[in-house]
Amino acid sequence: MIYHLKQLTVFLILLPLPSGLDPQQLPTMSDLGVQEIAPDKRSAFPFSGGETSALDRLNKYLWETDSVAVYKETRDGMVGSDYSTKFSTWLANGCLSPRQIYWELKKYESKRTSNQSTHSVVFELLWRDYFKYVGLKHGDKLFNLDGIMGKQIEWKQDQKLFEAWKEGRTGVPYVDANMREMAATGYMSNRGRQNVASFLTNDLKLDWRMGAEWFESMLIDHDVCSNYGNWQYSAGIGNDPSQDRKFNVVKQGLDYDPQGEYWLLLSGAHSKKVVQLEGQVVEGVKLEGDGIVAVGGEDIKEALTSTSRTRTQ
Numbered sequence: 001m002i003y004h005l006k007q008l009t010v011f012l013i014l015l016p017l018p019s020g021l022d023p024q025q026l027p028t029m030s031d032l033g034v035q036e037i038a039p040d041k042r043s044a045f046p047f048s049g050g051e052t053s054a055l056d057r058l059n060k061y062l063w064e065t066d067s068v069a070v071y072k073e074t075r076d077g078m079v080g081s082d083y084s085t086k087f088s089t090w091l092a093n094g095c096l097s098p099r100q101i102y103w104e105l106k107k108y109e110s111k112r113t114s115n116q117s118t119h120s121v122v123f124e125l126l127w128r129d130y131f132k133y134v135g136l137k138h139g140d141k142l143f144n145l146d147g148i149m150g151k152q153i154e155w156k157q158d159q160k161l162f163e164a165w166k167e168g169r170t171g172v173p174y175v176d177a178n179m180r181e182m183a184a185t186g187y188m189s190n191r192g193r194q195n196v197a198s199f200l201t202n203d204l205k206l207d208w209r210m211g212a213e214w215f216e217s218m219l220i221d222h223d224v225c226s227n228y229g230n231w232q233y234s235a236g237i238g239n240d241p242s243q244d245r246k247f248n249v250v251k252q253g254l255d256y257d258p259q260g261e262y263w264l265l266l267s268g269a270h271s272k273k274v275v276q277l278e279g280q281v282v283e284g285v286k287l288e289g290d291g292i293v294a295v296g297g298e299d300i301k302e303a304l305t306s307t308s309r310t311r312t313q
């Protein structure tokens, strides 16, 4: 309540610009001495920033294309813009509020359709809110190695493995394509984020904060609570630590990019063969049973099977 009153007061005392003052144009990147960034044609977020563009997307995703009515079926897509809402970047930058989305959805549900897909979008927004509350409750623990659970796990800080993950050259096509997408465009799908985070924490057993920090420096939708909260979740030290969060990244690649369309888009490769399990080798990934024993052509069986992630508490 006090918070709302304070906000209202600030709003009321915010005076208009003095007359005759020319607010001028916002400086460009080059005016600020920074190199202009050319948008990457492959981006799943080919939109511009700002509230106008955010409202336009909201309108198109709901009313013009009815994409929201099939969200549940499309949300794990990898290519294009409409498999998910793409609201996160505007939300993170304050151009759109979750309440605006919520009320527009309610309107859509009453006038067009209310189904599992429209409910799912609200459910995802609740995750966002939930991570905000996790942040409020646990404060700095969001950045602690042991997480909000205070669970001691021995993590490694192997720079070589980290660089391979970061630059998308682990040899696992699905992981690499996602990492390359984020580096080139600043966006990565939710399915991709879960997989690359699981790979870093569960397969490479690297300090999860290295991954979270890399995400923080790359994502155009970076949000402290969502990012660190999700990373802790993946690392098994945040919410829901009881469940096994490990993804079989090779299987996921075959499930979610069966034709290799996504891999081809990001890798520049010319053959779809790279995503097929031929014998025991998938583009540098050597499999033994269900497990990955070599990455990027190098045998890292030691690294992947070592007991480096033993509980010390």
Ligand SMILES: Cc1cc2nc3c(=O)[nH]c(=O)nc-3n(C[C@H](O)[C@H](O)[C@H](O)COP(=O)(O)OP(=O)(O)OC[C@H]3O[C@@H](n4cnc5c(N)ncnc54)[C@H](O)[C@@H]3O)c2cc1C
Binding pocket: 075, 084, 085, 086, 087, 088, 089, 091, 092, 121, 124, 125, 127, 128, 129, 131, 188, 189, 190, 191, 193, 194, 197, 215, 219, 221, 222, 223, 224, 226, 227, 228, 230, 231, 234
């Ligand atoms: C390791 C990891 C790091 C992440 N880092 C961020 C981050 O920095 N910023 C961020 O906004 N999201 C983050 N997410 C959550 C999610 O991946 C993105 O919000 C989503 O991919 C954005 O695309 P979208 O807007 O099309 O999402 P949609 O699938 O259309 O979902 C609608 C909205 O719901 C919210 N949402 C969906 N999934 C989640 C989730 N798991 N956690 C919290 N909110 C969610 C977002 O606000 C999103 O815009 C992260 C997830 C993981 C696994």
